[in-house]
Amino acid sequence: MGYAAARGGLTAIRNAEDLVRTLRDMDESEQIELDQFIGRLRLLVDRIMGEAGMWEPRLTALAIRQAEGDHIESVHLLRAYKSTLPRIASTEPIHVDEMRLLRRVVPAFREPGGPQILGRSTDYSARMLDPRSGSGATASLEPEVATQIADNSSTVQTNTPRLMNVLRDMDLLTDRRRTDDPEPFDITRTPARPPAPRSARLSSMARAETGALLNQWYRNILGPDGYLHEVTLGEVRHGELPIRIKHPYTNGSVSIGSLRVTEVEAIEDLNGVDEDRDRFDIGYGLCLGHNERKAIAMANLDIACHRDGSKSSLEQSILLTTDGLDSAGFLEHLKLPHYVTFRSMMERKIAVRNARPTVQKGDKS
Amino acid sequence: MTMSAVYNGSNLDSIVGADPGIPFALLDEESKREIRRALLHAVCVPGYQVPFGSREMPVARGWGSGGLQITLAIVGKTDIVKVIDQGDDEGVNAVNLRRLVVTSTGIEESSEVVESTIIQSRHRIPEDEMINSHTLVLQVPVPEPLRGVERDMRELARMHAEADYSRMWVSLYEDKVRNGVITQTTGYPCLVNGRYVVATTPIPRWDIPRLHDSQFLTLFGAGREKRVYAIPPYTLVEPLTFEDVPFEVEQANGAQCRLCNSSESFLVESPGTNGDAGTWTCSDTAWCRARRTK
Amino acid sequence: MSNTFQLSSIDPVRLSNAFLDVHESQHVFTVLLNSLSNPGTIHTIDKTVWERTDGCAVPLLALLGHETPFCVLGEHSEELTAIVQHVTTGRPSTLKDARYVAIPHSVTSEEFVEISTGSDLRPDSAAQISVYCSGRFSTSSSSSIEGTSVRLSGPGVNGESELTFEHIDSVVLASLLNRKFAFPRGHDIWFCNSEGQVVAIPRSTTVTLISSSTEKVS
Numbered sequence: 001m002g003y004a005a006a007r008g009g010l011t012a013i014r015n016a017e018d019l020v021r022t023l024r025d026m027d028e029s030e031q032i033e034l035d036q037f038i039g040r041l042r043l044l045v046d047r048i049m050g051e052a053g054m055w056e057p058r059l060t061a062l063a064i065r066q067a068e069g070d071h072i073e074s075v076h077l078l079r080a081y082k083s084t085l086p087r088i089a090s091t092e093p094i095h096v097d098e099m100r101l102l103r104r105v106v107p108a109f110r111e112p113g114g115p116q117i118l119g120r121s122t123d124y125s126a127r128m129l130d131p132r133s134g135s136g137a138t139a140s141l142e143p144e145v146a147t148q149i150a151d152n153s154s155t156v157q158t159n160t161p162r163l164m165n166v167l168r169d170m171d172l173l174t175d176r177r178r179t180d181d182p183e184p185f186d187i188t189r190t191p192a193r194p195p196a197p198r199s200a201r202l203s204s205m206a207r208a209e210t211g212a213l214l215n216q217w218y219r220n221i222l223g224p225d226g227y228l229h230e231v232t233l234g235e236v237r238h239g240e241l242p243i244r245i246k247h248p249y250t251n252g253s254v255s256i257g258s259l260r261v262t263e264v265e266a267i268e269d270l271n272g273v274d275e276d277r278d279r280f281d282i283g284y285g286l287c288l289g290h291n292e293r294k295a296i297a298m299a300n301l302d303i304a305c306h307r308d309g310s311k312s313s314l315e316q317s318i319l320l321t322t323d324g325l326d327s328a329g330f331l332e333h334l335k336l337p338h339y340v341t342f343r344s345m346m347e348r349k350i351a352v353r354n355a356r357p358t359v360q361k362g363d364k365s
Numbered sequence: 366m367t368m369s370a371v372y373n374g375s376n377l378d379s380i381v382g383a384d385p386g387i388p389f390a391l392l393d394e395e396s397k398r399e400i401r402r403a404l405l406h407a408v409c410v411p412g413y414q415v416p417f418g419s420r421e422m423p424v425a426r427g428w429g430s431g432g433l434q435i436t437l438a439i440v441g442k443t444d445i446v447k448v449i450d451q452g453d454d455e456g457v458n459a460v461n462l463r464r465l466v467v468t469s470t471g472i473e474e475s476s477e478v479v480e481s482t483i484i485q486s487r488h489r490i491p492e493d494e495m496i497n498s499h500t501l502v503l504q505v506p507v508p509e510p511l512r513g514v515e516r517d518m519r520e521l522a523r524m525h526a527e528a529d530y531s532r533m534w535v536s537l538y539e540d541k542v543r544n545g546v547i548t549q550t551t552g553y554p555c556l557v558n559g560r561y562v563v564a565t566t567p568i569p570r571w572d573i574p575r576l577h578d579s580q581f582l583t584l585f586g587a588g589r590e591k592r593v594y595a596i597p598p599y600t601l602v603e604p605l606t607f608e609d610v611p612f613e614v615e616q617a618n619g620a621q622c623r624l625c626n627s628s629e630s631f632l633v634e635s636p637g638t639n640g641d642a643g644t645w646t647c648s649d650t651a652w653c654r655a656r657r658t659k
Numbered sequence: 660m661s662n663t664f665q666l667s668s669i670d671p672v673r674l675s676n677a678f679l680d681v682h683e684s685q686h687v688f689t690v691l692l693n694s695l696s697n698p699g700t701i702h703t704i705d706k707t708v709w710e711r712t713d714g715c716a717v718p719l720l721a722l723l724g725h726e727t728p729f730c731v732l733g734e735h736s737e738e739l740t741a742i743v744q745h746v747t748t749g750r751p752s753t754l755k756d757a758r759y760v761a762i763p764h765s766v767t768s769e770e771f772v773e774i775s776t777g778s779d780l781r782p783d784s785a786a787q788i789s790v791y792c793s794g795r796f797s798t799s800s801s802s803s804i805e806g807t808s809v810r811l812s813g814p815g816v817n818g819e820s821e822l823t824f825e826h827i828d829s830v831v832l833a834s835l836l837n838r839k840f841a842f843p844r845g846h847d848i849w850f851c852n853s854e855g856q857v858v859a860i861p862r863s864t865t866v867t868l869i870s871s872s873t874e875k876v877s
Contacts, residue, residue, distance in 0.1 A: 084391055191419065
């Protein structure tokens with residue numbers, strides 16, 4: 001007797017929930033506090049915030065803990081919570097040049113204008129499993145010194161010259177700047193469909209599941225689709241941006257906090273037959289938190305979409321197949337009872353068999 | 366049956382009860398209004414898939430988030446809700462959806478069509494007669510009926526805009542020629558109001574005639590694909606078929622429900638074990654139960 | 660379209676009355692949905708809501724959300740527009756861009772032609788219109804009221820039905836009888852009267868004239 005046919009569906013659900021909750025919360029090991037996620041699993045928290053499309057580290061930590069580390073479930077908890085909240089304001093537009101840089105690399109030039117800050121990155125660390133990691137034994141700096149270096153509080157870096165502007169000054173950049181100022185597309189209010197404005201693509205990718213974007217990028221390099229080749233990265237930045245809103249009474253600009261983003265500019269060497277061969281173009285990626293592979297994939301796919309110009313279904317793939325909740329939810333819905341559908345399918349199989357002798361008898365109609 | 370008696374101690378009522386910020390029917394007012402505006406367009410253009418800003422729900426995408434959003438957007442204090450899955454009120458997903466609606470609104474629930482005002486369903490239309498005061502909310506996994514013949518969304522939009530369904534007809538014709546019958550199982554494509562072809566969700570062909578010229582309003586919710594559509598009462602709904610190929614519902618070859626003996630309801634099979642013959646039961650458990658207790 | 664009304668100059672009673680709570684907006688929505696799903700049938704908005712608010716703007720007060728474009732027609736519509744804007748955070752717009760239009764008095768044919776009928780690709784970009792009618796509505800074929808009678812058929816109508824308006828704006832009536840745009844383009848219209856009754860004719864309904872107060876049609 002399947003679970004659908006059993007009486008007492010509510011009892012079954014409650015039992016399952018009780019089991020999950022009890023085993024999770026009453027495990028023998030020590031309970032993980034929320035600040036431990038933020039302090040010691042920061043990259044996980046950042047990734048989940050980006051996919052949820054919501055900056056709130058403590059709630060995110062709560063979601064990860066409640067979801068027992070399942071990243072799709074964590075994102076789901078956060079987004080569903082967001083559905084109960086009213087939207088009370090929009091921020092003022094923030095220019096990314098206001099970013100307080102924690103990290104900046106420019107692969108395109110050995111000496112770009114402004115500093116290259118390796119920052120807090122494992123890019124050049126040896127990937128060797130270290131049983132001492134996590135204990136104080138591997139910390140080689142005083143904590144205060146490390147924090148100061150990481151925060152760059154001694155040399156606050158904002159308004160660092162951008163490689164894009166350098167290229168533009170050298171007249172090496174195609175000019176895709178708009179003269180109008182359209183409202184950005186809000187994917188949480190309107191579903192994005194191809195052909196979509198660039199803001200719709202960028203925001204869809206900003207909230208996309210990291211692995212999905214990575215896969216989209218890689219299959220377009222090495223897979224049968226072959227839309228794009230690799231770019232050269234112009235800027236890879238991680239830093240802090242201020243959040244400002246308009247005060248409801250005074251109408252002045254008020255700072256209400258800050259958040260961290262990862263930002264990437266990817267330089268595309270235009271080599272298409274109808275493209276401007278003596279110039280470059282730029283792809284752009286920006287996501288919440290410190291998530292470089294996502295922002296790099298974003299920037300690549302942004303320029304790929306633009307160059308594709310709606311010729312292929314690349315834009316549709318990006319807009320419609322990279323959301324983690326949509327894809328995982330639909331996949332897992334296969335676990336739901338489907339016995340009505342199945343019964344109908346079996347009936348058609350029999351109908352096809354019954355129809356066959358008529359065809360085999362050489363009916364020419 | 367009142368809400369508190371059934372859901373006391375359930376995980377949900379303590380979460381909802383503990384947070385006074387959670388609005389009536391879960392969704393904030395903006396969200397509800399957006400869904401409502403989409404529904405109002407849907408009933409004016411029967412069968413047209415209206416895009417809407419689908420919100421994330423406590424149930425996953427693909428598990429009824431669209432149907433749930435419709436129910437939560439339309440529900441009022443005095444509504445009574447019935448929720449079924451495959452025709453069964455007690456299916457765990459139906460129970461989960463129903464408790465979400467009930468704990469966030471305080472309204473009453475019922476397993477009887479005659480007592481209900483809103484019936485949310487996955488994959489079945491209840492066997493009981495529904496009248497003008499009923500609203501049927503169907504959960505839709507794939508709202509696009511032309512998905513099998515076209516993948517590109519821009520082309521799909523054009524086909525619906527221009528009522529160009531020729532490729533659909535060709536595919537049905539080829540199906541018939543290749544297989545001797547039209548092999549479409551559930552979710553049979555239908556022409557609504559002589560204008561739009563719709564995906565009738567995976568309801569069995571058995572239920573398709575109930576949509577035509579009905580007394581009740583049917584609302585279709587696809588949360589993952591972010592669209593709603595509607596079939597108003599008294600609307601022409603024609604399964605796509607050919608003049609010489611009549612539309613066929615599922616045949617049961619005289620099978621009867623082993624519990625109530627019905628052969629006039631949609632039956633589902635439980636396969637036999639150890640060489641025994643399979644048995645059949647009504648998919649609509651409430652209908653079957655009522656028949657047995659009469 | 661300039662709105663010269665500041666928050667401070669809106670009549671505070673009118674303003675506070677215009678806020679519909681979650682249950683009131685749900686109730687009004689149900690009336691609007693049922694009337695569009697069953698064209699030509701009469702539904703009633705609760706007296707406690709109707710008497711408190713500004714006539715045919717009630718659908719807008721119940722439906723509009725943040726930045727939903729709307730337009731209230733008429734010479735003295737600025738205060739009502741400001742009220743609707745403040746209460747719903749909808750955006751006052753030109754007739755052409757409005758998704759919801761309220762016609763409290765009358766409309767000229769030049770104005771009516773501006774109201775969006777949507778497109779074949781996006782029929783949901785059409786405007787939905789709320790029209791105030793002085794006088795009563797009647798659906799019985801032996802109606803006791805004199806006025807303009809129309810025959811309705813199509814989705815939501817059981818066979819054919821009759822609807823009589825004691826008074827109906829001539830431009831709106833003309834648009835129903837002579838549709839210049841092929842379905843799925845068109846307008847969806849709610850008619851409201853002073854008793855809080857609502858009757859709707861969506862673009863999917865076929866409308867023919869039976870008789871009007873100015874001329875009889877055989």
